[in-house]
Amino acid sequence: MSSVTTDKQAAALDPAIARAIKNIADEAPEQETTDGFHLVIDALKLNGIDTIFGLPGIPITDLTRMAQAEGMRVISFRHEQHAGNAAAAAGFLTQKPGICLTVSAPGFLNGLTALANATTNCFPMILISGSSEREIVDLQQGDYEEMDQLAIAKPLCKAAFRVLHAQDIGVGIARAIRAALSGRPGGVYLDLPAKLFSQTMEAAAGKASLIKVVDPAPRQIPAADAVKRALDLLKGAKRPLILLGKGAAYAQADADIRALVEKSGIPYLPMSMAKGLLPDTHEQSAAAARSYVLQEADVVLLVGARLNWLLSHGKGKTWGAEKGAKKFIQIDIAPTEIDSNVAIEAPVIGDIGSCVSALLAGMGSNWAKPPAEWTGAIAERKDKNLSKMAQTLAARPSPMNFHSALAVIREQVRQRPDAMFVNEGANTLDFARSIVDMYEPRKRLDVGTWGIMGIGMGFSVAAAVVTGKPVIAVEGDSAFGFSGMEVETICRYNLPVCVIVFNNNGVYRGTDVNSSGTPDVAPTVFVKNARYDKLMEAFGGVGVHATTADELQKALAEAVASGRPTLINAVIDETAGTESGRITSLNPATAKKK
Numbered sequence: 278m279s280s281v282t283t284d285k286q287a288a289a290l291d292p293a294i295a296r297a298i299k300n301i302a303d304e305a306p307e308q309e310t311t312d313g314f315h316l317v318i319d320a321l322k323l324n325g326i327d328t329i330f331g332l333p334g335i336p337i338t339d340l341t342r343m344a345q346a347e348g349m350r351v352i353s354f355r356h357e358q359h360a361g362n363a364a365a366a367a368g369f370l371t372q373k374p375g376i377c378l379t380v381s382a383p384g385f386l387n388g389l390t391a392l393a394n395a396t397t398n399c400f401p402m403i404l405i406s407g408s409s410e411r412e413i414v415d416l417q418q419g420d421y422e423e424m425d426q427l428a429i430a431k432p433l434c435k436a437a438f439r440v441l442h443a444q445d446i447g448v449g450i451a452r453a454i455r456a457a458l459s460g461r462p463g464g465v466y467l468d469l470p471a472k473l474f475s476q477t478m479e480a481a482a483g484k485a486s487l488i489k490v491v492d493p494a495p496r497q498i499p500a501a502d503a504v505k506r507a508l509d510l511l512k513g514a515k516r517p518l519i520l521l522g523k524g525a526a527y528a529q530a531d532a533d534i535r536a537l538v539e540k541s542g543i544p545y546l547p548m549s550m551a552k553g554l555l556p557d558t559h560e561q562s563a564a565a566a567r568s569y570v571l572q573e574a575d576v577v578l579l580v581g582a583r584l585n586w587l588l589s590h591g592k593g594k595t596w597g598a599e600k601g602a603k604k605f606i607q608i609d610i611a612p613t614e615i616d617s618n619v620a621i622e623a624p625v626i627g628d629i630g631s632c633v634s635a636l637l638a639g640m641g642s643n644w645a646k647p648p649a650e651w652t653g654a655i656a657e658r659k660d661k662n663l664s665k666m667a668q669t670l671a672a673r674p675s676p677m678n679f680h681s682a683l684a685v686i687r688e689q690v691r692q693r694p695d696a697m698f699v700n701e702g703a704n705t706l707d708f709a710r711s712i713v714d715m716y717e718p719r720k721r722l723d724v725g726t727w728g729i730m731g732i733g734m735g736f737s738v739a740a741a742v743v744t745g746k747p748v749i750a751v752e753g754d755s756a757f758g759f760s761g762m763e764v765e766t767i768c769r770y771n772l773p774v775c776v777i778v779f780n781n782n783g784v785y786r787g788t789d790v791n792s793s794g795t796p797d798v799a800p801t802v803f804v805k806n807a808r809y810d811k812l813m814e815a816f817g818g819v820g821v822h823a824t825t826a827d828e829l830q831k832a833l834a835e836a837v838a839s840g841r842p843t844l845i846n847a848v849i850d851e852t853a854g855t856e857s858g859r860i861t862s863l864n865p866a867t868a869k870k871k
């Protein structure tokens with residue numbers, strides 16, 4: 278940006294004075310200046326960040342325009358939570374922090390849920406919010422959208438920073454990138470008060486103030502004795518199991534992880550977002566014998582997976598506690614994760630790529646595969662479950678149930694293993710997780726560690742923008758409602774997203790009745806026979822009302838082939854769902870009834 282203001286002002290003055298000013302200006306070398314807007318953009322670009330997910334408004338509207346003018350991709354949403362979820366998913370897929378840009382107070386708060394969710398999921402993202410003026414906020418004098426955003430964000434993310442001076446923008450963005458990516462990845466908040474954007478400084482000094490972050494996620498090599506301890510434990514195991522989590526997917530150490538599994542011959546279980554690290558059809562996958570392997574394994578190697586609620590905290594019936602304690606090996610970059618729920622005999626601290634390659638190297642060339650009794654027993658259970666599943670999937674009931682609709686989707690994903698797959702809901706999520714096989718790493722995005730609803734359209738937009746691949750989003754009708762308006766965003770950017778809404782008229786099911794005698798419907802039901810497909814049509818996309826598996830199959834194949842924004846309203850038997858899907862035990866009332 279150059280400062281031409283002296284010429285402009287001169288033109289409005291008396292000609293003689295203007296000439297005099299011009300002569301002075303011509304003699305002085307012209308000063309190139311820059312401002313806060315451009316320093317933010319330049320700092321992001323310098324660090325290889327080329328996309329912003331956000332929602333324009335005061336005070337960041339011009340930032341979105343200028344970023345676009347400077348060659349960045351700016352994807353504008355209808356609600357900040359979905360922009361934030363998109364940024365988080367982009368971070369997970371690319372190992373670069375996804376950027377979400379919001380206005381102050383309400384916009385910031387809307388983005389905050391996504392920031393907290395990203396932190397919980399260990400996805401790197403930066404929420405950048407414009408904010409009101411410090412002087413007014415701190416004295417609580419009632420500014421436009423006044424809020425102490427930094428204080429509110431702090432407990433909900435990995436790190437939070439505020440930049441007050443243009444010359445500190447480079448440092449602020451460098452610190453945010455480093456905090457998001459290094460160690461355990463997570464969400465970072467960056468507070469940029471409105472006044473900062475118009476601050477100017479000399480362009481060369483501005484450029485010199487920016488920082489290109491060197492090695493933002495440094496490798497962390499595990500200690501040799503930790504690797505040996507882990508291998509000794511694994512060697513002595515009679516019924517070993519490898520558990521792959523979404524940390525393993527994030528790490529992009531795909532070839533080594535596959536080599537570890539195959540060289541060791543150890544059966545493995547993928548957590549939902551680790552599906553596809555090895556194809557779900559791999560003979561060592563124990564996914565279809567999940568309960569059995571969790572109960573029976575004697576040594577479990579966790580790779581980027583926490584022993585949280587999704588793994589019953591490593592104890593109790595799920596883990597066959599009555600059969601004696603398990604021994605755990607845990608690979609994680611966060612040392613404080615170790616022993617969080619049960620004792621970990623062999624922690625291996627480091628980045629997954631380095632840890633897995635160290636284990637591989639230590640295994641040598643004559644590693645003994647696990648006893649055939651163990652692998653044979655798993656194969657037997659797996660075969661039983663797989664053939665039971667095959668029978669269920671072959672049925673074509675009318676109306677469709679979860680299985681018959683998912684059978685169609687499973688086949689489409691098999692044909693297009695490169696497609697991205699987004700999934701949320703309760704029954705829709707639980708059935709899809711076991712029915713739809715994944716074949717490639719980082720293709721499945723879902724509700725994650727919190728089991729959060731509302732990620733659907735944000736994740737879908739990110740998946741399409743980042744990968745350019747077709748996206749298949751399988752959504753419960755309730756889950757879709759949280760982010761449904763973003764179908765306009767999908768149409769506006771003409772993204773190759775096919776949303777399939779599993780419409781069973783309600784949360785879990787559509788059959789609940791209000792027994793109180795008041796005129797309202799029950800809290801868990803929606804308008805019956807709603808036409809979600811019309812929503813997509815409203816914005817120029819393709820809407821399809823599918824009442825049979827054949828109609829669903831045809832519409833999905835066309836959507837994937839054409840890449841046109843599509844929403845298929847898949848009519849599912851309204852009696853088909855279970856309360857809370859497969860996590861009924863977490864639902865106080867139903868758990869008590871059981």
Ligand code: FYN
Nearest residue numbers: 564565566567568587662663666702703710711728857859
């Ligand atoms: C799995 N299974 C299969 C297959 N894959 N059978 C046949 N073929 C295939 N391909 C079997 C598997 O062995 C299990 O049977 C069963 O299917 C379920 O497998 P799943 O889905 O892997 O396991 P489970 O027990 O549901 O997993 C627990 C969980 C999971 C907590 C990790 O439920 C989960 O990720 N839940 C997230 C829920 C959530 O966030 N919901 C959003 C909020 S909804 P058995 O071995 O016989 O057990 C608000 O209401």
Ligand code: ADP
Nearest residue numbers: 461522523524528548581582583609610628629
């Ligand atoms: P899942 O839900 O699939 O079980 P989690 O989110 O619980 O997975 O666990 C992911 C784990 O992976 C976290 O404990 C996180 O610290 C760890 N992690 C993330 N990235 C890396 C990495 N590059 N190297 C090592 N550990 C990682």
